[in-house]
Amino acid sequence: MIMRNIFLSTLCIFAMSFLNGQNGNVLIKNGTVITITDGVKENTDVLITNGKVSQIGKGIKASANTRVIDANNMYVMPGIIDAHSHIALDVVNEATNPVLPEIAVGDALDPFDVGIYQALAGGVTISHAMHGSANAIGGQCETIKHRYGTYDPEEMRMDGAPRTIKFALGENPMRVHGEGRNVPPRSRMGMEQEFRRSFAAAKLYKKAKASYASGKTKTPPDYNLRMETLADILDGKIIIHCHSYRADEIMMLMNVLGDYGVNKICFQHVNEGFKVAPELAAFGAHASVFADWWAYKFEVYYSTAYNAAILSKNGVVTSINSDSGELIRHLYHEAAKTQRYGGLTDNEALRLITINPAIQLGIDARVGSLEVGKEGDVAIFSEHPLSIYAIPQYTIIDGNVYFDINTDQIDMRIDIDPEETLPSFFEHGDHNHDEDGCMEGVYEQLFMENHK
């Protein structure tokens, strides 16, 4: 009994410090390397030095302080990127106003979420931690690297990634604000006016600031974080990621953005995207979709599993996302579905979960493919990642191994409440698919408001 305790506590200590000693140097030997941007290379080595890919080729020798992974008979691909998720967040929705660009989920990062490790176990190295879809505008999202094991929320951020913000169309914001509180927007017409009113106000704010800066006026406008953020959207400093389903409202938002000269937009879910694929391509809008998930509310009935393929073939930069702590563990399966529904090639399918989401997040110069100079984010599989038999073996971020199937533990939590009665992972397990993950926390706020 005592021996077992000692054994177990050693394991715990190991689990808690599993990054110790890693220095961003790793050599992956003899794998089948799927580069995404430069073909597939058999029996090839990938060397990562100080967190960056430094060499791809055959017979690479490693220096002494480099960990060597034998990837013989394995498949080496860039770390998977999820353009839509809500893991690692303590707060998903602030649903008190239809326009809330000033708030940011990056202020509520949760490095202890064991969902991060579960994503790593599915080969996912980067996810886009998004605000929910309760509001027409806002809040801001955060692109995170899954550096699980750190205690510092700041270390979760992917430093230098462009700012992104959540927009939402259709039923969710209408339900929360219109039906829930009887305030605008109550209809899809009202939704459009939320955007127009906000952008118009932001233009005036910008004008007032410019006029103070040039000395024309003596009083500065009150500092308004909402207007500051909207002004940054107008100036193209923030990429919009818009929750959307119906083709008509997708067209509506493109019209509004066109009127204000904004073009950095990725539509999320976009189930009816296949109806307006050429228009999306012409606008330069991106699309991040589910492989085959729909009919969980009225506006999501008109859908097809061919969506990703149709969008891709029309030249829309398309990705497949999870929006779920469960789907995120097998995005490579989700990508494979596009081969059954749409006949995409291996490379086209894998682009949906690597370089394309990277483009949508504005980080494609750094990650999303295996190229010399890019960041050392790698997923290694036992079989080809689009095979149903593929099992993730290693997941590497910045040249550090964060998931190794050989040392995988049952309980990977890193923060344990000494007074908890049940391990917290029991609470996280139950993600039901009746509703998209974007409405987390909204009903509590509605409830509180009506009863207090």
Place this chain on the structure above:
Amino acid sequence: MLKFKFLFAFLLSGFLVSVNAQVDYDKIPQVTNTYVLENATIYQTSDRIIQKGSVLIENGIIKEVGPTVTIPPYAEIIKADSMYVYAAFVDALSHTGVPKSDAKKERPKVKFPGLVSDEIAGITPGNNVRDSFNPKDQSIVDLQKAGFAVSHIVPRGRMMPGYGSVILLTQDADKDIFLKENNSLFAQFTPASGVSPATLIGVIAKWKELYKNAEQKSGYLSKYKTSSTGMPRPKISKAEEALIPVVKNQMPVFFVAPKHKSIARAIQLQKSLGFNMVLADVKQGFHSNAKIKSGRYPILLSLSLPEDKRKKDKKEDKKEDKEEMNPDSEKKDKDEKEEEEEEEELDPEIEAIKIKKEASLDRYLGQAAAFEKDGISFAFALLNSKSKDVKKNVRTMIEHGLSEKAALNALTINAAKLIGVDNLVGTVERGKLANVIVTDKPYFEEKSNIRYVFIEGEKIEYEKKEEKKKKSKGGAAVDIAGTWDYSVSMFGTEETGKTVITGSEDDLKISVYSADEPNDAEEAYDIIRDGNTVSFSLNVDTDGGAMTLQMSLDFEESSYDGTVSVGEMGSFPMKGTRIGDPKSKF
């Protein structure tokens, strides 16, 4: 019907207390305001100790401290041989004297939850704690009892409740109890209820916006002061103006950040805005040592700790061992053994979780020690903690590696420094306020009692807590049948009578006779005997109506003692001796 006079006495005395509180001419002046604590061990500071020395207190000030002091003829001498003198404790942050507001207060109906007044949003940085302070609040007496003389109090509320002030913990209405006013801004990550900011991210966004506006306002106001010509008059914003001392770094923000993530978030916010910050109510700072050190954030450690169930288990194990030795409990043994065997077959996953939980618990209990080891200085604060747990919890921290020296500093001078009153309090030194406590054993020993607390020279004396006699559980069972007298002391009056117990262990009958009505018995019910402890309930008639008393009595061969609980009024000591066998009459 049995009547309990003391309940009436209770009502009466309660009445008198409230009269006393209102009419000051009934106040009894102290005989003297000069005291000498003679021949005590004096902890002037945690490392300056006078082995046998005296303290002269006069007019609320420590006049002299040393091996010998001049004793004025009018001084009251307190023989403190074998006693210990410390600076009275300083509570660096709490809501002492600030009662919870009426929770049922109706909020005006909100049409747009995103557009609410600062008041409803919980943004009231300008609120002065004086406005919600009640000098008669029980918490003040409780803190005195725990050895505290000074408290840094802050208003209750949500994200920015208001300004804090430092008070002297006295109920003397003649004194100006505010040592320092508006010396801090109190802040927490507490969202509003169902309106903006309804979440943590809403709170942080509000902070950022409000802070920038306060900076802008501050700049505009100073510009306007020098040349107002042609400048529009400044707009009024209570919240922004209240934040101006903060943005000018003239007032620190006491930010509540108990757990690791809230600490990280508070630090991030502080870094992005640049205000002076004290991290308050810290419970889990052990992952942030490096950040705390490099940012030089002052730390207020919480005085509450997670419950350590291992200690309890140990005690219960001991109890069980004893019972096992008792031949009477052999029957029980079998069942227990079977249970134990079942426990052996625990799921290894659950076992692993248990080990992790214990490791985590140890880090919480060792938090103070870890800070000390890392050279991070800290003070204690009572916010969200109970004053009666102070010694118990500090002792637990000491068991987990905290030095007594650091513990004493955290309770006294460190706290005083953090709230800017170290020139007045925090050590037993000449010229400081006469805030001292006197204990009968070194304070950190388990069985020490605080015997005196001086608050600016005002003496409060405490009775020595009677050591509980060791329960004779497991020893030979006492035959409690017989006639016993009883006496209950309550609010200075004594209620007496007799108790007749008949029957055997499983079927006891207890009749209680008040001395006033010796022929009128009240029968006890719900009688439970556990070892030599007997508990039962009794219905009595008072002038105010029927009440239920609950007795719990430990019996020995010829005497018993225990308590009687009277509903919500509390419990009172009850004791008695055997005066005869059941057949004897009064």
